[in-house]
Amino acid sequence: MTTATFTAEKHGLAAVGAAVQRHSMLLFDYFTQYAKVQFGYRADFFISLATSFAATCFQLGFVIVLFQKIPQLAGWRFPEVLFLYGFSLIPYGLFNVISLNLYNFGNNYIIEGKFDRVLLRPVSSLFQVLFETFRIESLQEVATGVYCLWWASRRLGLVWTPGKFAMLLFFGICAATIYMSIFVMLTTVSFRFEDRIGVSPPVWNVIAFGRYPLTIYNGTVQFVLCWVIPFGLASFYPSVRLLGRTVTPEYARLVPVVAAVFLTAAITLWTLGSRHYTSTGS
Amino acid sequence: MSADPLIHVKDLSKHFRAFDRREGIWGSIQNLFVRDYHTVAAVDRIGFTIDRGEMVGYIGPNGAGKSTTIKMLTGILVPTSGEILINGFVPFRQRRQYVKTIGVVFGQRTQLWWDIAVIESFKLLRRIYDVSQRDFDERMERFNEILGIRDYLRTPVRKLSLGERMRCDLAAALLHNPPLLFLDEPTIGLDVVAKEHIRHFLRAVNREFRTTVLLTTHDLDDIEELCHRLMIIDHGRVLYDGPLDQLKERLLRTKQIKCVLKDRAQVAGISVFSRDGLVLDQVDPLTYRIRFDRTKVATTDLIRKILAAVEVRDLLIEDESIEEVVKRIYAGEATFEVSL
Numbered sequence: 001m002t003t004a005t006f007t008a009e010k011h012g013l014a015a016v017g018a019a020v021q022r023h024s025m026l027l028f029d030y031f032t033q034y035a036k037v038q039f040g041y042r043a044d045f046f047i048s049l050a051t052s053f054a055a056t057c058f059q060l061g062f063v064i065v066l067f068q069k070i071p072q073l074a075g076w077r078f079p080e081v082l083f084l085y086g087f088s089l090i091p092y093g094l095f096n097v098i099s100l101n102l103y104n105f106g107n108n109y110i111i112e113g114k115f116d117r118v119l120l121r122p123v124s125s126l127f128q129v130l131f132e133t134f135r136i137e138s139l140q141e142v143a144t145g146v147y148c149l150w151w152a153s154r155r156l157g158l159v160w161t162p163g164k165f166a167m168l169l170f171f172g173i174c175a176a177t178i179y180m181s182i183f184v185m186l187t188t189v190s191f192r193f194e195d196r197i198g199v200s201p202p203v204w205n206v207i208a209f210g211r212y213p214l215t216i217y218n219g220t221v222q223f224v225l226c227w228v229i230p231f232g233l234a235s236f237y238p239s240v241r242l243l244g245r246t247v248t249p250e251y252a253r254l255v256p257v258v259a260a261v262f263l264t265a266a267i268t269l270w271t272l273g274s275r276h277y278t279s280t281g282s
Numbered sequence: 283m284s285a286d287p288l289i290h291v292k293d294l295s296k297h298f299r300a301f302d303r304r305e306g307i308w309g310s311i312q313n314l315f316v317r318d319y320h321t322v323a324a325v326d327r328i329g330f331t332i333d334r335g336e337m338v339g340y341i342g343p344n345g346a347g348k349s350t351t352i353k354m355l356t357g358i359l360v361p362t363s364g365e366i367l368i369n370g371f372v373p374f375r376q377r378r379q380y381v382k383t384i385g386v387v388f389g390q391r392t393q394l395w396w397d398i399a400v401i402e403s404f405k406l407l408r409r410i411y412d413v414s415q416r417d418f419d420e421r422m423e424r425f426n427e428i429l430g431i432r433d434y435l436r437t438p439v440r441k442l443s444l445g446e447r448m449r450c451d452l453a454a455a456l457l458h459n460p461p462l463l464f465l466d467e468p469t470i471g472l473d474v475v476a477k478e479h480i481r482h483f484l485r486a487v488n489r490e491f492r493t494t495v496l497l498t499t500h501d502l503d504d505i506e507e508l509c510h511r512l513m514i515i516d517h518g519r520v521l522y523d524g525p526l527d528q529l530k531e532r533l534l535r536t537k538q539i540k541c542v543l544k545d546r547a548q549v550a551g552i553s554v555f556s557r558d559g560l561v562l563d564q565v566d567p568l569t570y571r572i573r574f575d576r577t578k579v580a581t582t583d584l585i586r587k588i589l590a591a592v593e594v595r596d597l598l599i600e601d602e603s604i605e606e607v608v609k610r611i612y613a614g615e616a617t618f619e620v621s622l
Contacts, residue, residue: 029409037397040438117393119358121410122382275360275374278298279353 026123030131038136049137056144059208060085074216079155080243081213086148087239088211090168091175093141095183098130102183103200105129106190113280126184126270156243164242171238171252174259178234179207181262184270191273203229210235215247226251230258287331288462288494289355294364295518296325296350324350326518327364334461335492337484339509339526341499343612347518348498352466355496356386369462382411385455385493389467392451394439400450401435404457411458418457425453428486429479445476452483456493463487465497469504481507502604514611521611526604533607537581538573540565541588542596551592560584568595 038045063085067078076084101108109115109129118128149168153160186200210231214222225232237252302318304310325347332338342348353359355366357373357380366373371380386393394403408418426432429449434442442450448468455463468484469477485508487493499505505512505526512529514522522529543552545568552570556562561573574584581599588594 026409029406033395033398033402033406036402037395040397113391116353116358116388117391119377120356120381120384120386120393122378123410124378277359279358 023124023127026127027131030128031134034132034134035136045137048135049140052135052137053140053144056089056141060144060148074213076213076216079152080245082148083152083156083243084213084236084239085211086145086152087168087172087242088175088235089141089145089148090172091179091235092207093138093143093145094172094176095179096138096141097134097136098180099138099183100133100135101129102180102187105187106194110190110194110277111280115274115277116279119274119277125274126267130180130184158244167238168242171242171255174255175234175238177259178230178255178262181259181266182229182231184266185262188266188269188273191276207231230262233258288334288336288369289330289332289496290365290367291331291355292329292365293327294325294329294351294354294366295323295327295362296347296354296359297362298322298324323518325354325361325515328515328518328520329364330513330520330523332494332496334494335488336511337488337495337497337509338511338513339497339499339505340513340515341502341505341608342515346516348515349466350518351515352464352496352498356384356464357381382458383460383462385458385460385463387448387451387455387463387465387468389448389465389470392439392447393454394447394450396438396440398438399436400431400439400442403439403450404435404454407454407457413458417459421457421459422453425456428483429453445472445479448472448476448480449483452480456487459491460493461491462494463496465495465499467499468497469499469501477501477503484508502608506604514608516612530601530604530607533610534602535575535577536573536602536606537576538571538600538602539581539584539588540569540571540596540598540600541592541594543568543570544593544595548592548594552588554591555588 063081067073067081071077073081109118115125115129118125121128152158182203183200186203189199206225206229209217209221209225214225214232214236217225222232225236227233233251234255237247237250238255240247241250241252298321299319300322302320304312328347328351340348340351350359354361355368355373357377360374368380369383371383373380394400395406404418404422407413408415413421429452431446431449431453434446434450437446439447439450452468465484469480472480481504484495484497488495495508497504497508510525512522512524512526513520514529541552543549552562555570555572559575559578563571563573565571572584572588585597585599588597
């Protein structure tokens with residue numbers, strides 16, 4: 001069943017191009033629609049921005065305090081750790097902009113039956129769920145991340161070439177895709193088990209592990225963060241490459257591959273899962 | 283029935299796995315660890331066809347399987363077994379292409395964006411459904427004419443009355459000019475005037491665009507005013523599928539005659555009409571109602587007898603209302619006659 005819908009869309013490159021164009025335009029439309037709603041509740045927006053920024057500051061503060069007590073962490077100096085931390089904030093922020101509906105999916109869409117309306121529209125259901133609400137205030141995480149990179153680069157004397165900027169953008173998007181795919185897969189559990197919260201929250205906390213140098217962890221944790229829930233892989237290897245340090249083994253090349261594999265798996269699981277949607281009683 | 287129906291449904295079933303919840307606090311704790319399931323057939327091997335341009339009423343008591351059927355027909359639910367072919371599509375399999383050819387209104391839920399002006403929802407729907415600006419303007423103009431929605435296009439949806447919102451929802455569902463419209467309780471909670479407005483619009487749409495309409499409702503006036511054909515479903519099975527008139531013909535058993543007596547002197551004379559299967563009630567001092575089974579008593583005979591016995595100022599012959607009939611069907615009293 002699912003392959004039928006997939007192949008129907010893959011009639012040559014032209015069709016793919018048209019689909020990409022249509023979805024980009026729809027993404028823009030959905031975003032402006034959401035922005036119009038938000039502008040109706042201005043105070044709300046500024047309060048969420050403030051709380052979200054405060055949360056970022058607390059987390060960052062922890063790293064800073066830690067490094068006032070110890071000069072190095074398993075061979076990593078403070079500016080380097082801050083660089084890694086800053087890089088990881090970028091995909092995290094990008095993902096958070098669209099993560100709200102995944103977080104609330106079981107409650108809003110399954111239990112309340114809002115998924116009915118999604119299925120009645122001629123647009124991919126995953127696309128609609130991801131882009132129906134945005135957490136615009138999460139862009140502060142991206143901004144904080146960029147600031148950390150800038151500050152650390154100055155301390156380390158790193159030079160940013162256009163090539164490096166492109167690499168940052170590319171890896172940032174790959175990592176955000178990995179984050180998103182992981183949570184999409186976790187969200188599909190809601191199609192089978194009608195629970196309000198779902199299984200995402202504990203995994204959410206694992207993201208924090210990916211912000212530090214992977215080499216500080218033992219082998220099992222490293223393996224999990226690379227190949228099971230690859231938050232570590234997604235942000236550690238790309239930022240190390242940007243930093244110009246060498247680690248062995250070096251997996252930055254695999255990040256786009258992992259992103260593609262995870263995204264495909266997420267879309268497939270979502271399509272299979274949505275067939276189990278049972279709607280509500282009325 | 284034409285050779286090429288718009289909707290073709292055969293042996294369609296939907297089973298749900300229901301979970302037997304234990305009662306009380308101890309039961310809830312047990313529920314955490316052990317769950318017993320049983321299978322419920324919400325829709326059980328139903329079949330029908332609907333032609334282009336038909337307006338069909340789909341009724342049944344709560345929990346009969348109406349919504350489940352509609353949700354399978356609209357591609358929301360995947361059937362457990364059976365076939366659905368609508369306009370050349372298998373709804374759940376070709377969902378994205380298929381939904382472009384249908385409009386759906388759920389009376390209980392809006393598909394408009396809650397916090398922003400109605401027109402903004404229409405604009406986004408235009409993009410979602412790929413409607414050209416010209417068609418959009420033309421249709422909006424037409425909707426304004428029959429639905430009169432122009433006045434509140436700039437109002438946020440949350441500030442609309444239920445009637446206004448329903449009109450907007452209808453317009454939204456028809457924006458892409460679908461040949462098929464599904465309505466799930468379109469008049470629920472509306473006042474008489476608002477209901478009339480919606481019905482008028484549906485008739486106009488059906489006439490002008492030959493839009494096929496399948497509607498579920500609990501308001502039988504909707505059916506009487508809109509639909510020639512009626513389907514009754516209960517316990518997941520179709521009990522009746524045919525013209526409304528035919529159902530009445532088959533099921534209307536009770537008739538009643540209301541007589542307004544000329545004066546109080548006639549009261550003694552009317553009292554004889556409470557025997558031989560006749561039921562006599564007094565409505566007010568001079569008005570009496572005689573109910574009878576029309577299969578046992580000939581109406582003309584009874585009228586003749588009444589006129590011979592008493593002097594009346596007025597005489598009114600009424601059929602049992604369709605509500606009464608449907609009530610009997612839901613209560614399971616008329617299953618045999620329905621499925622004749």
